[in-house]
Amino acid sequence: MGGYDERPWLARYDEGQPSDIEPEFTDALAMFRASAERNPDGDILRYFDGRITLRELDELSDAFAAGLLDAGFSAGERVALYLQNVPQFVIALVGTWKAGGIAVNINPMNRARELDLLLRDSGATVLVCLQGLYRDVAESVAGDAGVTTVITTSELEYQTRDDPRVFSGTERIDLPGTVDMAGLIDRFRGHRPPPVSFSPGDTAVLTYTSGTTGPPKGAMNTHGNVVFNSQAYRQWCGLGQDDVVLGVAPLFHITGLISHVTLSLLLGAPLVLFCRFEPSLAIETIRDERPTFTVGSITVFIALMNAPDAERDALTSLTKIWSGGAPIPPSTVTAFSATFGQYIHNIYGLTETTSPSHGVPPGAEAPVDKASGALSVGVPIYNTVVRIVGDDGKDVPPGEIGEIVTTGPQVVPGYWNKPEETAAALPGGALHTGDVGYMDDNGWFYIVDRKKDQINAGGYKVWPREVEDVLYEHEAVREAAVVGVPDEYRGETVKAFVSLRPGRTVSAEELIAFARERMAAYKYPRQVEFLDEIPKTVTGKLLRRELRTREQES
Structure with missing residues (x-):
């Protein structure tokens, strides 16, 4: 089940749209460099009243990488990012790649026990975290977990508004024993790290997924995975350099990482960040920055509808909206459209598929399963083959329920240092998702249950x-x-x-x-x-x- 030639539903592919795409870059760093060369003075990050251009991001990430290397960092080592949606996440991510390293994304809501587990599992030697998170959480575990360098920063950096809706009670803290990120960058500003390149199979990011049979596993999202799905978002959603991306998904999450950060790096288009999602601030930011595209959990869009300033014209610029990460009630899509006049397109994927494997195409509306009331998660994206298999591992016909099994260039090669879990979930490179659903006669996919207890x-x-x-x-x-x-x-x-x-x-x-x-x-x-x-x-x-x-x- 899969392959565009088997599905009759999308006339747009008979009108010149590609059914497959070829990777344009070998690695994620190369796609950033191409954007920086093409439009160095264009904004890449907007954070409250702060602006960072592609040229400035190149210089800031160079300094970060030079600082890492000066401290003894080696290619292949891991840098843990324990941050909110702040510019430092992007600076450290690109800087980590420039130093030849692998980024480890960590949820800033994780507490000491959870942080300790992920630091130990990844073997991260560097931790980049917010000052408050170090004081309240990381200080007690970082050293024992094997971290040798802690770089701290404040969410107040790179802007001057200090909006109380997200910064109430926040202040800059002096933390002995840590390296201040702003000071590190100032010290190494103007330094350029030695050239580095990656193959498509090299791991770019470890993104942790909570399995249903044990502790979290680090999915090895490769540079090839990242490049492919960044391009897939660009092509599927019809995006270009003139678009503006609204960062409502957490950047540590695979959705935020790909549909916000690396997509913006590929496009050379601005990514609008505001630290933490707050509905009234989000609406104000949309009015001010005029973003055109976003991907977020359906809870984001429910919160926007319920905000006091949810006027019909509040989101007029945001014409390209997708939602993933959780089931979407059809009634919510209808209500959102009635409130703002915009349609929410479904999108579906996993950490192990480096964000999307399915999506609702622009201009199309997802059908609803009459029996369960479930909204379709869309159809497989470019180069992606999706099968529905029964308990015997054999394909089942359209309309019959089974497990969703996905193959494609966005599927990770495995889990970090977990060969047995890799073999179980990815036999022969095909991802057994654990999600149960079916494909209808027109190629639309539906998730109807969860195979495990997650x-x-x-x-x-x-x-x-x-x-x-x-x-x-x-x-x-x-x-x-x-x-x-x-x-x-x-x-x-x-x-x-x-x-x-x-x-x-x-x-x-x-x-x-x-x-x-x-x-x-x-x-x-x-x-x-x-x-x-x-x-x-x-x-x-x-x-x-x-x-x-x-x-x-x-």
């Missing part, structure tokens, strides 16, 4: 066992089982079923607070229900499926 909370993936392990740390908890339950805003949220030890008491609110202190904000349970016994199999395995069914029937 929870998708507003585009963030949550592994139930991790939440359960934290709950088990509480002295009153005897057993815990965590499942995803429907949530109007996030699509799905985390609920914990808990049984208590004899003679112990604890309230739901206390358990939620306990978990919140120990986990990223999207992971901790929003609901807790107490049971005398958690349902289990005869072998003692928790029956999450039974708990989910019970929730659906209640």
Whole structure:
């Protein structure tokens, strides 16, 4: 199942649009250099009232790379980026590549336990993080996790507005034992690191994905993966140098990395950043900066609709909108169009597909599955073959449900230092996604269920066992089982079923607070229900499926 010649639905490909595309560059750094040579004085980053041109980004990233190399950094080493949506993310990313390194994207909501795990797994020797995150989280784990150089920075840099909606309580901090990023760049400004080049198969970024059978795994997004899907976004969405990209997706996430950062580097088009998403600030930014394109979780667009200043003309410039990361209710697409007059195109992919493997083409509207009410996630993008396979591993015909299996130039070669997990998920290079769906007679794909227990909370993936392990740390908890339950805003949220030890008491609110202190904000349970016994199999395995069914029937 796949290949454009097999699908009758897209006349646009009979009108001169390509069905396949060829990579224009061997690596992500080369595509940035081409843009910098083509339009050096064009804006590449806009951050509140700050502006950074392509020429300036080239100089800033040169200085960052020179500073890394001066500190003993070697090609192939890893640099962990523990940052919000700030210009320093892009500077450090490009600078890491110029030093011959691999970037490691880390969610800034991760707490000490989670950060420690990812630093140790990646073997990162350099950590770039916000000052507040170092003080509150990273200081306690960085050294023991193997980090030898910590570079800190403030979200107040590169702008002067200090908007209280995102910067309230933020101040610059002096942190002994760390390297100030601004000082590092000033010290090495004008230095050029030795030339470096990568092959398409070299790893550009480690992007961590929470699996459903164990701890997070570092997907090895190669330079070839990054270049291909950056080009795919450009071609699929009809983008050029005159577009302006609105950065609403987190840059550490594969969606933000590709559809915001590397796409902008390829286009040489401005990327508009505002640190953290806040609906009224986003609407104000759209009015001021006139972005034309974005990709974000459906929760972003729900928040924009519910903002006090959600007037019909608020998003008039934003004519190219796609949404991915979480299921999209068809009613939300209709409501958004009624509010702003813009259509939200679905897009689908995984960390392991380096962002998109499917998308709704511009000018088309996704059909809705009549039986389940699910909105189609689109059709396979360029050069991508997608199969629906049954439990026997054989293809099933259109209309029948099975697992989605994807091959294409955007699929990663594997997981960092995890050969067994790689062999299980990517036999022969074909990604077994774990998502269950079907393809209709016209080539549209639908996701109808999840093969495993993973929870998708507003585009963030949550592994139930991790939440359960934290709950088990509480002295009153005897057993815990965590499942995803429907949530109007996030699509799905985390609920914990808990049984208590004899003679112990604890309230739901206390358990939620306990978990919140120990986990990223999207992971901790929003609901807790107490049971005398958690349902289990005869072998003692928790029956999450039974708990989910019970929730659906209640």
